[in-house]
Amino acid sequence: MATRNPQQAAEKRRLILDAAVRVFARQGFHTCRVSDIADEAGVAYGLVYHYFRSKDEVLDTLFLERWDILLDAIREVDGQDVAAREKLYAIASFIVDSYRHDQDLMKVIIVEVTRAANSFGRSHLAKIREAYDLIAAIVEKAQASGEFKDTVTPAFAAMAFYGAIEQVLTGWIFELLPGAPEDFDQAKAFVVETICGGLDA
Amino acid sequence: MATRNPQQAAEKRRLILDAAVRVFARQGFHTCRVSDIADEAGVAYGLVYHYFRSKDEVLDTLFLERWDILLDAIREVDGQDVAAREKLYAIASFIVDSYRHDQDLMKVIIVEVTRAANSFGRSHLAKIREAYDLIAAIVEKAQASGEFKDTVTPAFAAMAFYGAIEQVLTGWIFELLPGAPEDFDQAKAFVVETICGGLDA
Amino acid sequence: MATRNPQQAAEKRRLILDAAVRVFARQGFHTCRVSDIADEAGVAYGLVYHYFRSKDEVLDTLFLERWDILLDAIREVDGQDVAAREKLYAIASFIVDSYRHDQDLMKVIIVEVTRAANSFGRSHLAKIREAYDLIAAIVEKAQASGEFKDTVTPAFAAMAFYGAIEQVLTGWIFELLPGAPEDFDQAKAFVVETICGGLDA
Amino acid sequence: MATRNPQQAAEKRRLILDAAVRVFARQGFHTCRVSDIADEAGVAYGLVYHYFRSKDEVLDTLFLERWDILLDAIREVDGQDVAAREKLYAIASFIVDSYRHDQDLMKVIIVEVTRAANSFGRSHLAKIREAYDLIAAIVEKAQASGEFKDTVTPAFAAMAFYGAIEQVLTGWIFELLPGAPEDFDQAKAFVVETICGGLDA
DNA sequence: TATGAATGAGTTTTCATTCAT
DNA sequence: AATGAATGAAAACTCATTCAT
Numbered sequence: 078m079a080t081r082n083p084q085q086a087a088e089k090r091r092l093i094l095d096a097a098v099r100v101f102a103r104q105g106f107h108t109c110r111v112s113d114i115a116d117e118a119g120v121a122y123g124l125v126y127h128y129f130r131s132k133d134e135v136l137d138t139l140f141l142e143r144w145d146i147l148l149d150a151i152r153e154v155d156g157q158d159v160a161a162r163e164k165l166y167a168i169a170s171f172i173v174d175s176y177r178h179d180q181d182l183m184k185v186i187i188v189e190v191t192r193a194a195n196s197f198g199r200s201h202l203a204k205i206r207e208a209y210d211l212i213a214a215i216v217e218k219a220q221a222s223g224e225f226k227d228t229v230t231p232a233f234a235a236m237a238f239y240g241a242i243e244q245v246l247t248g249w250i251f252e253l254l255p256g257a258p259e260d261f262d263q264a265k266a267f268v269v270e271t272i273c274g275g276l277d278a
Numbered sequence: 279m280a281t282r283n284p285q286q287a288a289e290k291r292r293l294i295l296d297a298a299v300r301v302f303a304r305q306g307f308h309t310c311r312v313s314d315i316a317d318e319a320g321v322a323y324g325l326v327y328h329y330f331r332s333k334d335e336v337l338d339t340l341f342l343e344r345w346d347i348l349l350d351a352i353r354e355v356d357g358q359d360v361a362a363r364e365k366l367y368a369i370a371s372f373i374v375d376s377y378r379h380d381q382d383l384m385k386v387i388i389v390e391v392t393r394a395a396n397s398f399g400r401s402h403l404a405k406i407r408e409a410y411d412l413i414a415a416i417v418e419k420a421q422a423s424g425e426f427k428d429t430v431t432p433a434f435a436a437m438a439f440y441g442a443i444e445q446v447l448t449g450w451i452f453e454l455l456p457g458a459p460e461d462f463d464q465a466k467a468f469v470v471e472t473i474c475g476g477l478d479a
Numbered sequence: 480m481a482t483r484n485p486q487q488a489a490e491k492r493r494l495i496l497d498a499a500v501r502v503f504a505r506q507g508f509h510t511c512r513v514s515d516i517a518d519e520a521g522v523a524y525g526l527v528y529h530y531f532r533s534k535d536e537v538l539d540t541l542f543l544e545r546w547d548i549l550l551d552a553i554r555e556v557d558g559q560d561v562a563a564r565e566k567l568y569a570i571a572s573f574i575v576d577s578y579r580h581d582q583d584l585m586k587v588i589i590v591e592v593t594r595a596a597n598s599f600g601r602s603h604l605a606k607i608r609e610a611y612d613l614i615a616a617i618v619e620k621a622q623a624s625g626e627f628k629d630t631v632t633p634a635f636a637a638m639a640f641y642g643a644i645e646q647v648l649t650g651w652i653f654e655l656l657p658g659a660p661e662d663f664d665q666a667k668a669f670v671v672e673t674i675c676g677g678l679d680a
Numbered sequence: 681m682a683t684r685n686p687q688q689a690a691e692k693r694r695l696i697l698d699a700a701v702r703v704f705a706r707q708g709f710h711t712c713r714v715s716d717i718a719d720e721a722g723v724a725y726g727l728v729y730h731y732f733r734s735k736d737e738v739l740d741t742l743f744l745e746r747w748d749i750l751l752d753a754i755r756e757v758d759g760q761d762v763a764a765r766e767k768l769y770a771i772a773s774f775i776v777d778s779y780r781h782d783q784d785l786m787k788v789i790i791v792e793v794t795r796a797a798n799s800f801g802r803s804h805l806a807k808i809r810e811a812y813d814l815i816a817a818i819v820e821k822a823q824a825s826g827e828f829k830d831t832v833t834p835a836f837a838a839m840a841f842y843g844a845i846e847q848v849l850t851g852w853i854f855e856l857l858p859g860a861p862e863d864f865d866q867a868k869a870f871v872v873e874t875i876c877g878g879l880d881a
Numbered sequence: 882t883a884t885g886a887a888t889g890a891g892t893t894t895t896c897a898t899t900c901a902t
Numbered sequence: 903a904a905t906g907a908a909t910g911a912a913a914a915c916t917c918a919t920t921c922a923t
Contacts, residue, residue, distance in 0.1 A: 675880045677879075
C-alpha cells in the first residue's frame with residue numbers, strides 16, 4: 078500500500094485522540110488500557126505508540142489542546158473593554174459552553190487533570206495556575222478601578238470563582254446537580270450572581 | 279490475661295491509620311504501596327491486612343471518620359439560632375481549622391476522595407453529597423426568611439460555597455495560595471465575604 | 480481457671496479433628512483456612528497449633544486414624560476362613576459402610592488424600608499401598624487355591640477392585656451416581672458381582 | 681507482511697502448552713509457578729498471559745483438548761459393529777495408549793483434573809461425566825442384546841470399568857504397579873478380562 | 882491450656898512499553 | 903505508517919505459622 082499522505086496521518090492521530098476522550102470519560106484514565114483506546118479508535122495497538130510516546134502523553138495532549146484554548150479565551154475576554162462582571166460572565170460562559178459542547182472532554186480534563194493534582198495534574202500545575210492568575214488579574218484591575226471591593230485578595234477571589242464553576246461542572250458530571258440543557262445557561266448567571274452579587278439580600 | 283488487651287490492639291490499628299495518612303499525603307494513594315504504610319507504622323506487612331480488608335478500606339476508614347465529624351459539625355452549626363452568614367462562616371471555619379490541625383489528613387481526604395470522584399470518591403458520593411445537601415438546606419432557610427436573595431437555587435449556592443472552600447484548600451495544598459498561619463483565619467472571612475457579600479462594590 | 484484434666488484436653492483435640500472433617504469436606508483442604516477449622520470447632524485460632532504442628536498434620540491425623548482402621552479391617556477379613564469372594568465382599572462392605580457412616584470423613588480421605596497422590600497422598604503412598612497389597616494377597620491366595628482364575632496378576636486385580644470401589648464412592652460424592660440409602664448395599668453386591676462374576680453373560 | 685504470521689503465533693502457544701504439561705507433571709499444578717511454565721517454554725512471563733487468561737486456563741485447555749479426543753474415540757468405538765467386550769477393550773486400549781504416548785499429559789489430566797474433582801475437576805465434572813455416560817450406554821446396549829448380564833446397572837458398570845483403568849494408570853504414575861512397556865498391552869487385556877470375564881474361576 | 886495479635890514469605894495477574902516485520 | 907506479538911516489572915493480598923501473654 079502506498080504511504081498515506083500527511084493529511085491522512087494527522088487524521089489517524091486525531092482518531093486516536095478522540096477515541097481516548099471517550100474511553101477516558103467512560104472508564105477513567107487509570108482504569109482503561111491502551112488497548113481500549115486502540116480498540117475504540119479501530120486502529121492497531123502499536124499505532125498509539127507511533128503517534129504518542131506514552132499513555133500519559135495522550136492525556137497531556139488532550140489537556141494542553143483544550144487548556145490553551147481556555148487560556149486564549151480568558152486572555153481575549155480580558156482584553157475587551159467591558160466591566161469585570163461581564164468578563165467573569167464571559168469566562169464562566171466559555172467554560173460552561175465547553176462542557177455543553179463536549180462533555181466527555183471536559184469531564185476528562187476536570188476529573189483526570191484539574192482535580193487530580195496529586196497524580197496527573199501535578200505536571201500541569203503551572204499551566205493550570207495560569208488560568209487562576211489571569212482571573213486574579215481581572216479581579217485586581219476591577220478592585221483598582223473601584224468596580225470590585227478590595228475586601229479579598231485577587232488570588233483568593235480567583236480561586237473562589239474558579240472553584241465554584243468547577244464544582245458545578247463536577248456536580249453535573251456526577252449527577253449531583255440537575256444538568257438539563259436549560260441549566261447550563263442558568264448556571265452561567267448563577268456563578269456571577271453569587272460571586273459578584275453575593276447571597277446577602 | 280490471655281491476650282493483649284483491646285486497648286493495645288486499638289492502638290496498633292490507630293498507628294496504621296495515622297501512618298497511612300502520612301504516606302497517602304506524601305506519595306498519594308495510588309502511588310504508595312501497602313508495605314510503605316506498614317513501614318511507616320513500624321509494623322509487619324500482614325498486620326495492615328489484619329486490621330483492614332484492603333488498602334482501599336484504610337482510606338475508606340480515614341475518610342468516613344473525618345467526614346462524619348464534618349457532617350456532625352455542619353448539623354450542629356445548622357441547629358444553632360444564628361444568621362445564615364454566621365452558619366456559613368462556622369462551616370468554613372471548621373473546614374479550615376480541620377486543615378490547619380491536620381494538613382495531611384485533609385489533603386488526603388480532598389485529593390484522594392472528594393476530588394477523586396471518578397475513582398475513590400465514586401463510592402462515597404452519597405456521603406459527600408450529604409454535606410452539600412446540609413449546606414443547601416441552610417441556604418434554603420435563609421432564602422425563605424429573607425436573609426438571602428433567592429436569585430440562585432440553594433443546591434447551586436451550596437456547590438459554589440463548598441467549591442470555593444475546597445479550591446482554597448487545594449490552593450494551599452499545592453502551594454498556589456499563600457498558606458501562612460494568618461492566611462487561614464483570613465480565608466474563613468474571605469469565603470463568606472465573597473459568597474455572601476459578593477465582589478461587587 | 481484450673482488446668483483441664485487430660486480427658487478434657489483430649490476432647491478439645493477431638494473437637495478440632497471433627498470440625499476439620501466438616502470444613503475439609505465442605506471447602507476442601509487447600510481452600511479452607513486454619514481459622515475456618517478453629518471457628519467451626521468453636522476454639523481459638525492458636526489452639527489448633529497447640530494440638531497439631533501444622534494444618535497438614537490435622538489431615539494426616541484424620542487419614543491415618545481411618546486408614547489404620549481400614550487396614551485392620553482388611554487384615555481381619557483376610558484372617559477369616561471364607562471364600563475370597565466373601566472376603567472381597569466384606570472389604571467392599573466395610574468401605575461402603577464407612578462412607579455411609581461418615582460421608583464427610585470418607586470424602587475427605589478420598590478426595591484430599593487417596594486421589595490427591597500428587598500433593599497430599601504423596602507422603603502416604605506407602606500406607607495406601609498397604610491396602611492394595613493386602614487385597615492383592617487375598618487374590619493371590621484365591622488363585623493358588625483355584626478359587627480365582629490366574630489370568631490377571633494379583634496386583635492388577637487389587638487395583639481394579641479398589642479402583643472400582645473408589646470410583647463408585649467418588650460418584651456418590653460428586654453426585655454422578657445415585658446415592659440413596661438403598662444404593663449403598665446394592666453397590667457392595669455390584670462391585671463383587673462385577674469384579675468376580677464379570678459382566679459377560 | 682505487517683505481523684508475525686499466524687503459524688508462528690500458534691507455535692508459541694503450543695510451545696507454552698507443551699511446556700506446561702512437563703511442568704505440571706513434574707511439579708504439580710498447584711506447586712508450580714507461572715514463571716516455571718514460561719521458563720520451561722523459553723518465553724517471557726507475560727506471553728503466557730498473552731495466550732491464556734490465567735494459569736487455570738492453561739490446564740483447562742490441556743484437559744479439554746485431550747478429553748474431547750477421548751470422547752470422540754469412545755463415540756467412534758461405540759459406532760462400530762462389534763461386541764461390547766471388543767468396545768471396552770478398544771476404549772481401555774485407547775486410554776492406555778494415550779498414557780504410553782504421552783505419560784506427562786495423561787498424568788496431568790488424571791492427577792490434576794479427573795482425580796481432583798474437588799478443585800479443578802469440579803468445573804469439568806459435566807465433561808468428565810460424558811465419558812462415563814458413553815460407556816454406560818455401551819453396557820446398556822450389551823445388556824439389552826443379552827451379551828452382558830443385567831445384574832448391575834449400566835451406570836455402575838461404567839464407573840467400575842473406568843475406575844479400574846484409572847486406578848491402573850495411577851498405579852503406573854506413582855510406581856505402585858510395574859509400568860514396563862510390555863505391561864501396557866497386558867493391562868488392556870487384564871482390564872477387560874477382569875471386568876467382563878470376572879475373577880471367578 | 883488457651884488466646885488472637887503479629888509476622889512476612891510467596892504468587893498471580895496486569896498492562897505499559899518495545900520491537901520485529 | 904501499521905501491526906500485534908513479546909517483554910517483564912510491579913504490587914496487592916493470602917494465610918500458615920509464631921509468639922507474647
